[in-house]
Amino acid sequence: MSDTGSLEALIQALRRLPGVGVKSAQRMAYHLLQHDRSGAQLLSHALQQAVERVGHCERCHTFTERALCAICSDEQRDATRLCVVETPADQAAMERTGAFRGLYFVLMGRLSPLDGVGPRDIGLQQVLARAADGTVQEVILATSFTAEGEATAHALSQALQRRGVRVTRLARGVPVGSELEYVDLGTIAHALADRR
Amino acid sequence: MSDTGSLEALIQALRRLPGVGVKSAQRMAYHLLQHDRSGAQLLSHALQQAVERVGHCERCHTFTERALCAICSDEQRDATRLCVVETPADQAAMERTGAFRGLYFVLMGRLSPLDGVGPRDIGLQQVLARAADGTVQEVILATSFTAEGEATAHALSQALQRRGVRVTRLARGVPVGSELEYVDLGTIAHALADRR
Numbered sequence: 001m002s003d004t005g006s007l008e009a010l011i012q013a014l015r016r017l018p019g020v021g022v023k024s025a026q027r028m029a030y031h032l033l034q035h036d037r038s039g040a041q042l043l044s045h046a047l048q049q050a051v052e053r054v055g056h057c058e059r060c061h062t063f064t065e066r067a068l069c070a071i072c073s074d075e076q077r078d079a080t081r082l083c084v085v086e087t088p089a090d091q092a093a094m095e096r097t098g099a100f101r102g103l104y105f106v107l108m109g110r111l112s113p114l115d116g117v118g119p120r121d122i123g124l125q126q127v128l129a130r131a132a133d134g135t136v137q138e139v140i141l142a143t144s145f146t147a148e149g150e151a152t153a154h155a156l157s158q159a160l161q162r163r164g165v166r167v168t169r170l171a172r173g174v175p176v177g178s179e180l181e182y183v184d185l186g187t188i189a190h191a192l193a194d195r196r
Numbered sequence: 197m198s199d200t201g202s203l204e205a206l207i208q209a210l211r212r213l214p215g216v217g218v219k220s221a222q223r224m225a226y227h228l229l230q231h232d233r234s235g236a237q238l239l240s241h242a243l244q245q246a247v248e249r250v251g252h253c254e255r256c257h258t259f260t261e262r263a264l265c266a267i268c269s270d271e272q273r274d275a276t277r278l279c280v281v282e283t284p285a286d287q288a289a290m291e292r293t294g295a296f297r298g299l300y301f302v303l304m305g306r307l308s309p310l311d312g313v314g315p316r317d318i319g320l321q322q323v324l325a326r327a328a329d330g331t332v333q334e335v336i337l338a339t340s341f342t343a344e345g346e347a348t349a350h351a352l353s354q355a356l357q358r359r360g361v362r363v364t365r366l367a368r369g370v371p372v373g374s375e376l377e378y379v380d381l382g383t384i385a386h387a388l389a390d391r392r
Contacts, residue, residue, distance in 0.1 A: 003260045006246040013242035014213075016235035018227045024215065026285055029246070031214045033259060034304055037247050039212035044243035046202070046209035047228070047236045053202040054229055063229060064199045089222055108230055 007033070059130070061123055062088050062106040071095075071104060078102045080137040082130060084156060086110050086144060094142060102140075105130055110143060111152040119155065127156060131165045141169045203229070255326070257319055258284045258302040267291075267300060274298045276333040278326055280352060282306050282340060290338060298336070301326055306339060307348040315351065323352060327361045337365045 007029060014025035032040040056062065057069035064070070071077060081102025085091045091104050107122040119125075131139050139160055143149040153169055160167045173191040174183050183191075203225060210221035228236040252258065253265035260266070267273060277298025281287045287300050303318040315321075327335050335356055339345040349365055356363045369387040370379050 003262050003266045004250070006242070006249040006261060007259050010242040010246040013235070013239040016228075016232055016239060017210075017224045019220065019223070027215070028213045030259075030283060030285070032212075032243070033246060033250055036212055039209070040243045040247045043209040043212060044240045044247070046206040047240035047243075050202040050206040050225070050229060051233050051236045051240070054200070063203050063226075065202060066199050070199045087226060089226070 056108075057106075060104045060106050061108055061126070062091060062104065076101075079135045081140060082136045082138070083140045083142050084127060085142045086149065086152070090142065090144075100140075107143070107152065110148045111155055112148050122152065124156065124159065128159060128163065131160055132163060136165070138166045138168060141167060145170075145172060252304075253302075256300045256302050257304055257322070258287060258300065272297075275331045277336060278332045278334070279336045279338050280323060281338045282345065282348070286338065286340075296336075303339070303348065306344045307351055308344050318348065320352065320355060324355060324359065327356055328359060332361070334362045334364060337363060341366075341368060 010029045010032075011022070011025045014020055014028050015022060017025075020028070032043075053065045054063050055065070057064045057072055058067050059072040060069060062069050062071075066073070078101045081100070082105055083094060083100060083102055084105045084107065085094060086107050086109065088106060088108075091106055094100055094104075105123070105127050107127075109117050109122050111117060111119065111122060127139075130136060139156075141153040141156055143153045143156075157167045157169070171194060172187065173194060174180065174187060180188065206225045206228075207218070207221045210216055210224050211218060213221075216224070228239075249261045250259050251261070253260045253268055254263050255268040256265060258265050258267075262269070274297045277296070278301055279290060279296055279298055280301045280303065281290060282303050282305065284302060284304075287302055290296055290300075301319070301323050303323075305313050305318050307313060307315065307318060323335075326332060335352075337349040337352055339349045339352075353363050353365070367390060368383065369390060370376065370383060376384065
């Protein structure tokens, strides 16, 4: 119907969001137009601002509005340790622990040949260049413990070790607070092998 | 972090969408900024356009960009039948059947006292006024067969019958194509009572 072109366009545009199908997009559009027009305007503005302002940190590739992100430009951080994570969310989780004072490299993805994500897309060369800058003494691989995360860690590890860089991986083991009975067998087996 | 203010603002704005929590909002924001900036701009523009252009039809309350929606301004429709539905999506479903040639009233909601949605919010007075315009001979209640939809139909039915308007309700029964074995008991009981 030509008298609802803007509504149809909005539904189509909402479908570009990950995990949003046609029914959800319709529900979102109806909700915004019926109950939350100020939310719609807020979202419109926020999208515009984010696209205009948010870029990538020159050093670690995370999202930032400056040339260097807050962590990379913090001179108090320990530049001898480089932690490699998949996403800004993973980086934020690591930061919340307060247990790491080094610098990061954010891959903004993980190796996934089936989805066409290769070494270049995750910035493998940049990781190697960072690791060889003369300051970094240890690269800590903190990619996910999923098949793709492990494959990414493996590829990075191989390439880094070939260049004589010290590479470590986050320990696999039983999560803090969990009862052994409910932990999956693969985790228990790894925790046993890596016992200390 | 002050260097990611636009990103934080975008995540907060995405949470205004129904069914989107903080994790989903984060994933959507990262996806748009990393893989689909043109999608973000498209969505921003579509939101702005929809908020500016889409209003409600004066007669039936559905979404439209004109004073009267395409159906209400179609003189070929049978103005003696008025079908009351909850949402534009329900109206669209009814239209797709091709079995109804009358006009609509779209409540844009349903009675839901717990959520603070009362008779005024669904335009009860307007339904009554439409039904009493001298043209409408039958009001067909096509609200959902849920507790709230039934309560809405009941309230409308009472008010309309008090004014001597002929009111009908969509038939309850076994869905076309379903095997009796898998149909819930309430539906079978209703189908039995309404047998013809």
